[in-house]
Amino acid sequence: MIPLNVGFLAAGPVSGWLSDKFGARPFATGGMLLAAASFGGMMALPVNFAYWLFALTIFLNGVAFGLFAAPNTTSIMNSVPARYRGVASGMRVTFQNTGMPVSIAIFFSLMIIGLTSRVPHSLYAGLTANGVPNGTANSLAHLPAVGYLFAAFLGSNPLHSLIGPKVLAALTPAQQANLTGRSFFPSLISDPFKHGLVIILTFSIVMCLLAAWASWLRGARYIHEEEEEDVLSPSDLL
Numbered sequence: 001m002i003p004l005n006v007g008f009l010a011a012g013p014v015s016g017w018l019s020d021k022f023g024a025r026p027f028a029t030g031g032m033l034l035a036a037a038s039f040g041g042m043m044a045l046p047v048n049f050a051y052w053l054f055a056l057t058i059f060l061n062g063v064a065f066g067l068f069a070a071p072n073t074t075s076i077m078n079s080v081p082a083r084y085r086g087v088a089s090g091m092r093v094t095f096q097n098t099g100m101p102v103s104i105a106i107f108f109s110l111m112i113i114g115l116t117s118r119v120p121h122s123l124y125a126g127l128t129a130n131g132v133p134n135g136t137a138n139s140l141a142h143l144p145a146v147g148y149l150f151a152a153f154l155g156s157n158p159l160h161s162l163i164g165p166k167v168l169a170a171l172t173p174a175q176q177a178n179l180t181g182r183s184f185f186p187s188l189i190s191d192p193f194k195h196g197l198v199i200i201l202t203f204s205i206v207m208c209l210l211a212a213w214a215s216w217l218r219g220a221r222y223i224h225e226e227e228e229e230d231v232l233s234p235s236d237l238l
């Protein structure tokens with residue numbers, strides 16, 4: 001994930017400097033459009049992708065959010081009077097920190113929806129093709145998909161313990177080795193996993209396009225003008 005941070009750190013200061021000269025709208029809008037394109041690039045990656053393709057894609061994603069972050073924050077702070085900028089900063093950080101866990105909850109919910117729609121059929125077909133009885137395969141296929149998701153994240157194959165020693169003992173050595181090996185389980189859930197990712201990335205693209213539209217509507221460069229207060233000079237008091 002290092003290329004993501006490199007892209008953000010490279011684009012953030014440059015975008016902030018340029019937005020001071022030319023306004024926030026082109027950079028914030030362009031950043032969100034580039035983010036949408038980078039999520040589309042992630043969607044196009046194959047399951048067994050080459051790392052350099054993934055690194056390039058997340059680098060562009062980091063650049064996109066680096067382009068967006070500084071101009072967007074500057075635009076928010078410039079749009080309020082100086083005496084309210086502390087409140088504005090607090091509200092901005094509050095919404096940002098609230099949005100992060102909410103987005104994680106939404107993304108995992110979408111992933112679970114995608115897995116649940118594909119895992120039962122894929123798992124049942126793969127298990128029965130390797131000699132697992134229909135009843136056992138059907139019960140395993142309808143276990144909560146979140147368990148298989150975290151097993152994939154941890155790089156473990158849960159089938160050895162889930163199938164049980166009695167069922168495994170009735171299978172051929174080749175079937176046992178295939179079911180409990182390192183490649184069978186990942187290949188079995190790769191299609192459902194990618195289906196869930198497509199749902200998440202589609203949602204991300206839609207949100208980035210909405211953010212780009214909102215950024216474009218912010219208008220040209222704008223700085224709040226303070227109203228001059230009448231101050232009495234010593235001569236006016238005399």
